[in-house]
Amino acid sequence: MTSQSLERGLRILTELAENGPVLGIADLARAVGLNRSTTHRYVATLAGLGFLQQDPDTRKYSLGPRVVDLGFAAISSMEITGVAAAHLQTLSDETGCAASMAVLDGTDIVYVERRRSRRQTGVAVDLNLHVGSRLPAYCTSMGKVLLAHRDPAALRTLLDRVELTRRGPRTITVRDQLVTALAQVRQAGLAVNDEELAPGLRSLAAPIRDRSGQVVAAINLAVHLTTWATSVESIVSRFSPPLIRTAAEISHQLGFRSSM
Structure with missing residues (x-):
């Protein structure tokens, strides 16, 4: 049995990794097949955890420092x-x-x-x-x-x-x-x-x-x-x-x- 919320969050991170480096809520919503309000909730959660970061001027998102930390940990292991x-x-x-x-x-x-x-x-x-x-x-x-x-x-x-x-x-x-x-x-x-x-x-x-x-x-x-x-x-x-x-x-x- 899989977690739909986890799957959606990972799809957002994957979309930024493959097609970023910077995307807005509308771009992410289209890419992962969710409406804008639902996408915004997931993005806000990921940003709060440090997996995403928002540019204060453009309001768009990029991968955050926690993703980098995980990547280097994976490489090291x-x-x-x-x-x-x-x-x-x-x-x-x-x-x-x-x-x-x-x-x-x-x-x-x-x-x-x-x-x-x-x-x-x-x-x-x-x-x-x-x-x-x-x-x-x-x-x-x-x-x-x-x-x-x-x-x-x-x-x-x-x-x-x-x-x-x-x-x-x-x-x-x-x-x-x-x-x-x-x-x-x-x-x-x-x-x-x-x-x-x-x-x-x-x-x-x-x-x-x-x-x-x-x-x-x-x-x-x-x-x-x-x-x-x-x-x-x-x-x-x-x-x-x-x-x-x-x-x-x-x-x-x-x-x-x-x-x-």
């Missing part, structure tokens, strides 16, 4: 982050590049772990990424890995919700080209991002599998043209072996056993 942290630090120290892990949430990736090299002196492009950061999946290397391993029907549904906006000089903005690229990623077991997210930023990503063999996360290395101004082929040759090795080590610790 995930088995995968505990397993991956030391491996990512070792990978970052070995390569001198920032190493990250992300999971797929709708059409976005969410960073659940990020490590910097202890010998790194700084880079020109950082994007202020941290645990909890979200980026569009279609123009990131980890996103392409995670999209590539969705079943075809689920992938079509996700892509129907995405506007392929240009983010960098080489962003893929044509759906058929993206689908072709994702098929190549699935076959190769490696995704390469060549200035698709931002100018001067390249990255490589590999999948993380759980004990059932499902791809549950991806890890990447961020490579900046200010420090590695060389061809994509050279970057793949240099960084893909330690990246793939680390992905295999994390997957193995999660219980995945390759049949090969």
